[in-house]
Amino acid sequence: MFFNSWYDMFRVAIMAVCAYAALIVVVRLSGKRTLTKMNAFDLVVTVALGSTLSTILLNRSVSLTEGVLALALLAFLQFVNAKAAVHFRVFRHLIKSEPTLLLSEGLMLTDAMARQRVTEGEVRQAIRSQGIGSIEDVSAVVLETDGSFSVLSRSQAGSGSSLQDVRKPLRERTDR
Template identity: 30%
Template sequence: MLFLTLMLKLVFGLIALLVTVRLLGKKTLSQATSFDLVYMLVLGGILAQSIYDTRVTLFHLISAIAVWGLMVYGIQVVVRQKEHARTTIKGSPAMLFVDGKMQVQSFIDTNMEVEQFRSLLREQNIFCLENVELAILETSGRLSVITKGEPIQKLSYLLVNTGEYVEKDLGQLQDKEETRKVLQEAGYDNVRDIFCALWSSEYGLYLVPYPESEHKKNPAE
């Protein structure tokens, strides 16, 4: 009896996975949003907990899958028909670069780190922020980029990140005091006023300050 119950759970579990994939639509995994991944993980958790737990009957499993599937399907219907619901649940693309300028507030709102952004750029063979004309963070987490200028195949070094010196990259170029002087020459006495600063042999210093409302008041370190 236990063997039969286990087999039935596996069969209905497979059917549930097939139905969920159909609800997800004809997307590749890279196109799935965080919401899509969450409800797939929850479904996997339901199956994993129920298959070997003898206290969970086949009826319980079918009921849980049916309720979860109906909720997911209902949400999918709503997000297809209502723009506000779609952006609230699945999010919307974020403009990280516009007209060659870094949009600091978008980086803050999306919790996108400068080093993480540079890593995504390097995956597309872009090594300098000066070569970025437009960058959009898609809801799937992928980065869409339009470049400008002649691409430079040389690494740039992150000197300041979110108002703090980056010791790792500083050590490859100059010490903190030398960097402080370079920033002062650029008009910034307080490192905490700077969202990011990079250095490349081709372009020199690339500096992006915080928006005026985000300026820090602590003295430079």
Template identity: 35%
Template sequence: MAEWFAVDPTNILATVLSALFIYAVLILLVRLVGLRSFSKMTSVDFAMTVAMGSVLASTILSAAPSIPQAAVAMASLFGIQWVVSRLRKDTDWMEDVADNEPIVLMAGERILRDNLEKTRVTENDLWAKLREANVLDPNEVRAVVLETTGDISVLHGDPSGKALHPCILRGVREAERVGLGRDDYDG
């Protein structure tokens, strides 16, 4: 157990220098490619964030870090993410391959239990998200959507107020269950 607390000044210095160099490479790559790489707007972005964290951690904590190898790995991940995001933007097929489709979990105050089951979201998770969104009464809920990233969006407001605009649910699976006609969501 004493080895857990042993300090080797050379290893400490190597860890600090590795962290500084690899952090500088990360900043450079983010400046070149843009912050969109860490936006987590899609599952590809989320995977990029996780993979980048893994590369950074393994480089910094390695007994014999290879900064050039880590820099190449990071540049490769940024390159892959950039290509996938361009293909998503320019082609329908890549968007279909790379993205999960958002789905309605609540239509108004009605919980869509079949969609909860499909998505493996529990009712307690749903109630927690409503509380997090400051919903004071289930009657205030217009729709709850499980987004492509796994985030849950809660659309709410005064039920007697402005109606939910159909474009807000464009591309959301089963959006017609919220109460507007299917044609309202397509254009």
């Protein structure tokens, strides 16, 4: 159907304005980490917030108050999750992955790449996107906890202290 009634259109318009305002307030009160792209949990919360907003707008059986409560609870749970991850190492390891070294000193780490389901082509693409033309010029490529790649050229590597929390492979380093 293309059109039900003017009442339905009016309801969606009013709910959209109110729910959007509520979402802004909830996100502002809960802090920057609510919609960050740090790990899989953060992505799930972002999608859940969007789904909840959609439900508030389009589902007649969900009142604005119920929807706002759902948004607030999701934001609060994300806040608790982030706080627990900061203070408790065990909890942090349960919900967050570690960054993984995929290339070291110009050598592809095929075991690590296979465990993370990353292809050599994806590693090369990350290197090219940094404007580096030769794998030999790369000190490290890291798959970060948010799924992005970090590329350190040999000239940028310095002491390598930024790789301190990166999981290093226990064995096999193979050539390109």
